[in-house]
Amino acid sequence: MGGLCSCSGLDGIFSDDKDDNSSKESSFTGKYTEPTTGTVTFYEGYDAASVAYYVPQIENGFYKCAVSEPKLAELPPGTALEITYNGTTIHALITDLCPSSLNSNWTSKSSYFFDLAKDAFTKLADESLGVIDVTFKTTPYPTKSNIFFQAKDGINENWLAGRFYNMRYPLQKVEISINGSAYKQMTRLSSQNNWYKVDGQNLISGKKKFRLTDVYGQVIETNEISYVAAMGTYNCGKNFGY
Numbered sequence: 001m002g003g004l005c006s007c008s009g010l011d012g013i014f015s016d017d018k019d020d021n022s023s024k025e026s027s028f029t030g031k032y033t034e035p036t037t038g039t040v041t042f043y044e045g046y047d048a049a050s051v052a053y054y055v056p057q058i059e060n061g062f063y064k065c066a067v068s069e070p071k072l073a074e075l076p077p078g079t080a081l082e083i084t085y086n087g088t089t090i091h092a093l094i095t096d097l098c099p100s101s102l103n104s105n106w107t108s109k110s111s112y113f114f115d116l117a118k119d120a121f122t123k124l125a126d127e128s129l130g131v132i133d134v135t136f137k138t139t140p141y142p143t144k145s146n147i148f149f150q151a152k153d154g155i156n157e158n159w160l161a162g163r164f165y166n167m168r169y170p171l172q173k174v175e176i177s178i179n180g181s182a183y184k185q186m187t188r189l190s191s192q193n194n195w196y197k198v199d200g201q202n203l204i205s206g207k208k209k210f211r212l213t214d215v216y217g218q219v220i221e222t223n224e225i226s227y228v229a230a231m232g233t234y235n236c237g238k239n240f241g242y
Contacts, residue, residue: 223238
């Protein structure tokens with residue numbers, strides 16, 4: 001049998017607008033750019049619309065993937081993977097975590113465990129195997145679109161939370177500026193690994209800009225958002241360079 005993920009999420013809006021950083025070139029390299037050993041299981045009941053990381057549509061043949069909880073900090077939501085088994089390779093985007101409380105294998109701090117939907121697992125191996133040892137490495141998520149921001153339900157003028165998706169690389173830091181003020185760092189909601197929150201004033205009606213830093217240190221400033229509605233989705237106007 002395959003693994004079991006605890007997943008929660010929302011359907012959403014996807015845009016094919018081109019970004020203005022699509023031709024930017026980078027020479028940086030990061031962790032796991034060389035093959036690393038990991039273990040893959042599968043989950044038969046996977047609901048493609050129920051994921052902790054908000055991805056309304058995955059492009060270019062990528063599958064959604066969960067990572068074992070102790071490795072979430074190293075491989076955060078939004079990390080794109082190339083997974084290989086016996087000469088066959090698939091691409092996956094980390095969208096969720098495998099809770100340690102549900103499987104003792106997922107408590108390991110030294111090993112890498114991934115849970116795939118059954119259709120993704122069977123691209124690599126027969127489902128009768130259930131568990132396979134693979135190699136993986138990180139890759140850019142090859143989107144041609146911008147990053148998007150979605151505001152959480154329950155926001156008000158003094159409290160704002162939201163999540164970003166469609167990044168080429170996962171986020172390291174999120175900052176916000178209100179009405180031209182100095183940037184203030186937003187914090188992750190501990191129970192939801194890709195939501196960022198901030199307390200303050202004018203958080204709905206004030207003019208907002210985000211400054212996003214990816215795991216390789218690339219920094220972009222988003223378009224200005226003049227008003228944020230609960231559950232509203234906003235085009236950030238940019239993406240990180242490759």
